Amino acid sequence: MSGNRNADDDNPSAASSRRHADNMPYVHKVGVPPKQNLLKEFKFTFKETFFHDDPLRPFKDQSISRKLLLGIQAVFPILEWGRRYKLSLFKGDLIAGLTIASLCIPQDIGYARLANLDPQFGLYSSFIPPLIYAIMGSSRDIAIGPVAVVSLLLGSMLQDEIDPKNKLEYQRLAFTATFFAGVTQFALGFFRLGFLIDFLSHAAIVGFMAGAAITISLQQLKGLLGIKTFTKKTDLVSVMRSVWTNVHHGWNWETIVIGVSFLAFLLLAKYIGKKKKKLFWIAAIAPLISVIISTFFVYITHAEKKGVQIVNHIEKGINPSSLHEIHFTGSYAATGFRIGVVAGMIGLTEAVAIGRTFAAMKDYHLDGNKEMVALGTMNVIGSMTSCYVATGSFSRSAVNYMAGCNTAVSNIVMSCVVFLTLEVITPLFKYTPNAILASIIISAVVGLFDYEAMILIFKIDKFDFVACMGAFFGVVFASVEIGLLIAVAISFAKILLQVTRPRTAVLGKIPRTTVYRNIHQYPEATKVPGVLIVRVDSAIYFSNSNYIRERILRLLADEEEGLKENNLPRIQYLVVEMSPVTDIDTSGIHALEDLYKGLQKRDIQLVLANPGQAVLDKLHASDFANTIGEDKIFLTVGDAVMTLAPKMEP
Incomplete structure (x- = not known):
């Protein structure tokens, strides 16, 4: 649920008995990744960009003469398959x-x-x-x-x-x-x-x-x-x-x-x-x-x-x-x-x-x-x-x-x-x-x-x-x-176009499951009262960060307008499903900060679900995780809804 430790962390049996007593499923915590070494991170990114196929793997643990032979064969493959030619x-x-x-x-x-x-x-x-x-x-x-x-x-x-x-x-x-x-x-x-x-x-x-x-x-x-x-x-x-x-x-x-x-x-x-x-x-x-x-x-x-x-x-x-x-x-x-x-x-x-x-x-x-x-x-x-x-x-x-x-x-x-x-x-x-x-x-x-x-x-x-x-x-x-x-x-x-205008989707709960999917793809999916769940289907970069923020706010405005017309309870939580968000840059963080501030003025809480390691690293490095509160970052949308539902105003 949150990244903070509590007494239940050191006493699993106590946590288990409390959950049984409350008849409430276990809510998994979002792991806080250890701080990455800058040099190692750069080396990993460089390797994945230019040497993702690991061309040096055959040379590992080989003698100098063997490495030389393998190097020549790499340049002239005929020397490799030619020896086996029949x-x-x-x-x-x-x-x-x-x-x-x-x-x-x-x-x-x-x-x-x-x-x-x-x-x-x-x-x-x-x-x-x-x-x-x-x-x-x-x-x-x-x-x-x-x-x-x-x-x-x-x-x-x-x-x-x-x-x-x-x-x-x-x-x-x-x-x-x-x-x-x-x-x-x-x-x-x-x-x-x-x-x-x-x-x-x-x-x-x-x-x-x-x-x-x-x-x-x-x-x-x-x-x-x-x-x-x-x-x-x-x-x-x-x-x-x-x-x-x-x-x-x-x-x-x-x-x-x-x-x-x-x-x-x-x-x-x-x-x-x-x-x-x-x-x-x-x-x-x-x-x-x-x-x-x-x-x-x-x-x-x-x-x-x-x-x-x-x-x-x-x-x-x-x-x-x-x-x-x-x-x-x-x-x-x-x-x-x-x-x-x-x-x-x-x-x-x-x-x-x-x-x-x-x-x-x-x-x-x-x-x-x-x-x-x-x-x-x-x-x-x-x-x-x-x-x-x-x-x-x-x-x-x-x-x-x-x-x-x-x-x-x-x-x-x-x-x-x-x-x-x-x-x-x-x-x-x-x-x-x-x-x-x-x-x-x-x-x-x-x-x-x-x-x-x-x-x-x-x-x-x-x-x-x-x-x-x-x-x-x-x-x-x-x-x-x-x-x-x-x-x-x-x-x-x-x-x-794909980078600057990524897709977003409003999610609903599939009946008799804890799965949340696009309501347009699954018409039977139902929205959670008081909660708007939005999925962003792209990394958030300088090229699309403002569009994503504005798109989420438009979806929120449309939802609030529909609720008002039908005299239904207002939106209290905006959950952003971030599993498709593979990365985020400084502009993306600023867009989330602006979104958070805008929601605060409207008395709506921002909640994040399942951010990946690269994204979570940057959320903590920018201190945005502390800004919204680590108890507002969840492993799944289901965990978020289950935790937030009892807290919602009637």
Whole structure:
């Protein structure tokens, strides 16, 4: 009941007999926590914020040599799982690696064009980065390479700074942005700041991805229809205007036949693979089959002479060094940093989400911070070897998973196939029609438009749906950057709204129990005469303390008005249920003090129920507990009502 000692504390039997005599249940006391050491409290808070997963636990009670080995394995996980690798595992990794390679090669060529880069740069980005990730990454299922959303984002932001026709400078800025994307990802992981990417809500990501899917598909109309002059803008209105102004003279019917036919084939293969999981390989190899057939068809018919646009030339050979091309100083360095941070964060969000999804499906632990370090390192090294931003691809990772991958060796196998492609096969892609690449990209991004997730978001949370639609329409009708900005802004707005305007509830007693619940959720719950019980469903901080105080007073005023109209007894006690209040700051304490003073003037007593340790510490440190009286702080609402009822005026 209170924190003060009395004679019953030293004589339990006497207390027990008195309770039996009075026929009154025992009222538990609220424990007064011991005063916390400031240094220990700071260390605990710091640890829970940045090292909640206790990464140093494996190093405890180990010899120096063992700690060194564990440290190296932590940086390079391949040294840990590689020692246990068996030939029996290689079969699954080999099949998975070959399967995702057949999918990634045509996709890489298309995604590079999406980023306004020559086709070989897409292949470069599926050679070096997957090797680095296989050494440093901890996911068994992620397939690394360029992805559609990041390619579009990078391309649209880069072309705002430099015309893609100025190839050398454009490529240099792309490598610079990739370098800073890697630095951003590495820094977030190294300093254990990965929680920052969680500020982009799931709803905003769903909307952003859906908008990006439509924008990417619209961009492919240039290749699908054979249009030579096309807008550089990505919004729906500009793209459709560009399409219709070319309808009489810009469209090429041979290109349309090729593109639409193979798009239908790819979508059918995708549908079959989705309906029958065992036939996933059909969807995986369909893009490569499309490239082979269409390239052969164009070659034997010389369709390029009839206006069918083709790839023409892909640079042969593996990644050349690009270290000397990165802008480390000057205005382009700042521009590259700005673009790189945005691209890096989006790539990180996609990769971590994919990694967590498949880790949960296979029931193994994925260290998010290690993933960020691995992704950052591969992009930094990639920027020095003519790669642009690479990350985890959902479509390839899904194929990798369904093909039976066991470890990151599947990435190594894929990388080896890409190496052979760069060294031997690239000349064969000369006659590949652009329409096929457009079809492959459209079929790949269809899955990004998750309408089922949108419907679920609408059912669960209308504000989340607003965030989803805001990001979606921002991407579709403005630009990828604007859509991303809207997604981030709405995500933060939701956080601020929840923090500054927390929920409160009036509680009533559930019949035949001592349980008190929200009267709106449980209509059968009855209010206690003379007592108003209010629950605050949030920590009380400077951002919401005044609102909470005013909200409680409004609830009190409404209750008193209703009692007056019905000639019922007035409110004598205001009980604040504080179990959901996880923390309180100075402003929160001042708000409680103001509430207490306001209630005193109205001859109403303030009572607190079940404050947590962190809150109770601060109530005692501020002396507020003594101000209201320690006998006004109870363990439960039931204890408070049971104790206060006999004291109420008739």
